[in-house]
Amino acid sequence: MTDIYHNPRCTKSRQTLALLEKNNIQTNIIDYMSQPPNITALTLLVKQLGMSPRGLLRKNEGIYKELGLNDQDLSDTVLLQAMSQYPKLIERPIVVHSDKAKLGRPPEAVLELFAL
Numbered sequence: 001m002t003d004i005y006h007n008p009r010c011t012k013s014r015q016t017l018a019l020l021e022k023n024n025i026q027t028n029i030i031d032y033m034s035q036p037p038n039i040t041a042l043t044l045l046v047k048q049l050g051m052s053p054r055g056l057l058r059k060n061e062g063i064y065k066e067l068g069l070n071d072q073d074l075s076d077t078v079l080l081q082a083m084s085q086y087p088k089l090i091e092r093p094i095v096v097h098s099d100k101a102k103l104g105r106p107p108e109a110v111l112e113l114f115a116l
Contacts, residue, residue, distance in 0.1 A: 002113075004104075005032045005045075005094040013093035016104030020095070025114065027095075036087035039080045045094060046080075048101035053079040056091050064089060 004020065006029050007013045020027050030037075037045065046053050053076045057069060063086050064070070069079065083089045093104040097113040104110050 001026060001028050003028045003030055003096040005030050005037070005090070005092060005096075007031070007033050007092050009033075010092050012104055012107060016093045016095065016107040016110055019104075019107045020110070023111070023114070032087050032090060032092075036084050037090075039077070039084050042080045042083055042090075045096070045101055048096060048099060049094070049103065052076065053083070056083065058089050058091050061086075061088055 002020065002025055004013075004017055004027050006017055008031070017027065017029070042053070042056075046056055049056065057064060057079065059070070063082075067082055067086075068074075069082060069089075091103055091105070093110075095102050095104060095110040095113060100113055102110045102113055
């Protein structure tokens with residue numbers, strides 16, 4: 001099964017979900033805005049993505065500036081806590097298949113997870 005951390009209000013997220021459906025990839029849709037991932041889940045996601053927590057942050061969100069998350073001295077734990085508490089900070093969409101994950105930016109990037 002393939003998971004997609006999806007925000008239905010996001011164009012890229014909708015495009016990525018449509019691409020998965022077009023390729024007959026069964027997905028488990030996780031509306032992370034209503035059910036934010038906890039720190040443990042976020043830690044696993046950044047590992048699967050092969051990036052740091054800072055790389056998963058949406059830096060143009062107002063809450064990013066309000067919380068002072070641009071401070072490079074903040075620990076990964078603080079960043080993960082912020083994303084868990086304020087899920088709009090999480091870059092989207094994220095597709096997880098097996099033990100790997102990809103950001104759907106552009107949507108076609110997620111197809112690398114599959115042998116199509």
